[in-house]
Amino acid sequence: MNLTQALDVLKSKGYKYTGKREDILRYFTSENGYRTAKDLLEYMKKTYSSISFDTIYRNLYLFQELDLVEVTELDGEKHFRIMCNSTEHHHHFICLDCGNTEEVKGCPMKEVEQQLPGFSIENHKFEIYGKCPTCKSA
The missing domain is CATH 3.30.1490.190 (Ferric-uptake regulator, C-terminal dimerisarion domain)
Structure with a gap:
């Protein structure tokens, strides 16, 4: 999934578009693999110095619910990645x-x-x- 596709899904489901949400999705579309909420927080703090884990997790779980990101657990910690483009199982x-x-x-x-x-x-x-x-x- 690319950034435009992810933003289109967000808008089509009636969720508010924000710069933070776009930047979170941009982060995941630029990464090849699973990343933690801490990785995302470090990336986002460069632009949004006061961003909290609460904001990060709230958006990650929304994106998971909308099938924009996938989640797995490694060493007891959730890791997230952008949903694959592949239509095949x-x-x-x-x-x-x-x-x-x-x-x-x-x-x-x-x-x-x-x-x-x-x-x-x-x-x-x-x-x-x-x-x-x-x-x-x-």
């Missing part, structure tokens, strides 16, 4: 050092469904964690 490799992500095509759910006959699976999340080539060689 996929999963992600997430670098544990830098947070960068790579799309992983395919899904292991067919095998899982075969192992759980009679169960009704309503949703799933599959992520692969490790180190990207840059972090691995560092």
